[in-house]
Amino acid sequence: MNMIPKTRIGQTDIDATRIALGLWPIAGMTSLEVNQADSLKTIHSALEHGVNFFDTAFCYGTDGESEHLLGQAIATCRDSVVVATKGGVHWATNGSRVNDASPSRLLFEFEESCRRLGTDFVDVLYLHSPDRVTNIERSAEFYVELKSQHRIRAVGLSNATLDETRRFHSVCPIDVLQPRYNMLQRDIETDLLPWCQKQGVSVAAYWPLMKGLLAGKIRRGHQFDPADKRLTYPVFQTPQWDRAQDLLDALEQIAMTLEISVAQLVIAWTLAQPGISVVLAGAKRPWQIEETIAGASVKLPVSIQSQINAALLENAIEQG
Ligand SMILES: NC(=O)c1ccc[n+]([C@@H]2O[C@H](COP(=O)([O-])OP(=O)(O)OC[C@H]3O[C@@H](n4cnc5c(N)ncnc54)[C@H](OP(=O)(O)O)[C@@H]3O)[C@@H](O)[C@H]2O)c1
Numbered sequence: 646m647n648m649i650p651k652t653r654i655g656q657t658d659i660d661a662t663r664i665a666l667g668l669w670p671i672a673g674m675t676s677l678e679v680n681q682a683d684s685l686k687t688i689h690s691a692l693e694h695g696v697n698f699f700d701t702a703f704c705y706g707t708d709g710e711s712e713h714l715l716g717q718a719i720a721t722c723r724d725s726v727v728v729a730t731k732g733g734v735h736w737a738t739n740g741s742r743v744n745d746a747s748p749s750r751l752l753f754e755f756e757e758s759c760r761r762l763g764t765d766f767v768d769v770l771y772l773h774s775p776d777r778v779t780n781i782e783r784s785a786e787f788y789v790e791l792k793s794q795h796r797i798r799a800v801g802l803s804n805a806t807l808d809e810t811r812r813f814h815s816v817c818p819i820d821v822l823q824p825r826y827n828m829l830q831r832d833i834e835t836d837l838l839p840w841c842q843k844q845g846v847s848v849a850a851y852w853p854l855m856k857g858l859l860a861g862k863i864r865r866g867h868q869f870d871p872a873d874k875r876l877t878y879p880v881f882q883t884p885q886w887d888r889a890q891d892l893l894d895a896l897e898q899i900a901m902t903l904e905i906s907v908a909q910l911v912i913a914w915t916l917a918q919p920g921i922s923v924v925l926a927g928a929k930r931p932w933q934i935e936e937t938i939a940g941a942s943v944k945l946p947v948s949i950q951s952q953i954n955a956a957l958l959e960n961a962i963e964q965g
Pocket residue numbers: 666667668669670676677700701773803804823850851852853854855856857858860861862908925926927928929932933934936937
């Protein structure tokens with residue numbers, strides 16, 4: 646087994662693997678054919694293959710299914726894993742998403758997350774999203790308080806603009822940011838990434854595989870299940886879909902020369918980008934995370950990186 650490279654999270658003493666298992670798919674809210682047995686096997690497989698970093702959230706599942714499953718899987722090894730969860734987003738009784746980053750709601754969700762995870766502390770706690778009503782400085786004060794009580798080891802922020810990030814950071818120093826980032830969606834390269842590099846803030850990128858598209862197995866002519874929610878994303882619709890398929894043609898050729906899969910090439914490229922500390926790779930089956938883990942140990946020669954960058958330039962899609 647290849648050792649997965651690790652990274653230090655922000656200004657903490659946490660050493661996390663550069664590939665984390667993303668636990669949204671096992672929440673079963675958008676991914677199809679999710680079941681508990683395979684979800685647990687997926688977490689165990691990640692552990693067996695050396696992943697120590699797991700990413701979940703209060704709202705992953707209608708009743709915290711993702712946190713419950715993670716808690717169950719790590720019950721005997723809690724101290725050797727890095728548990729990241731998030732608060733500030735929940736589901737209303739009618740199923741709609743509510744962003745509530747008020748300190749009282751954050752406290753309720755944090756205690757509930759700990760209960761589900763079977764732990765009394767969390768390694769990384771993110772604010773899942775600013776809520777546009779609560780002053781972000783008030784949300785940040787809550788994280789200062791939790792950290793001073795040693796209930797969390799690192800502070801994270803997700804889905805925030807550069808301005809919101811700066812404001813949060815001025816009240817509560819951020820250790821790790823969690824923005825969207827993948828080959829097709831690179832908007833953070835112009836603002837958040839350079840800021841994080843300057844401040845020494847780690848970056849854990851979500852959607853590295855663009856929900857499976859960049860794993861290279863969803864190609865032209867793919868018959869989507871009508872219940873597959875991915876169809877609602879522009880990148881799964883014409884014209885972005887066509888550009889993405891052209892890009893995948895090029896990536897397939899490059900991956901073939903290295904005798905690796907497209908998913909592994911994409912993970913390796915993403916981890917090679919300046920400022921990217923960790924990729925959060927989602928999976929609902931063991932083989933999926935096993936394939937992506939192998940990508941974390943691939944070193945891309947400069948000539949290959951240039952070929953990939955040329956293909957990205959040729960097939961760039963509008964950022965958004
Ligand atoms: N902070 C936030 O707001 C936020 C938002 C989104 C995600 N996240 C975090 O980031 C993580 C990653 O995002 P994600 O899980 O939505 O998407 P992702 O990692 O880009 O893609 C995961 C999906 O790709 C497919 N896949 C994975 N490995 C594969 C392989 N080797 N071959 C073929 N298909 C493969 C699977 O889909 P199928 O099996 O269904 O095809 C899997 O569910 C999440 O799990 C979550 O922890 C955070």
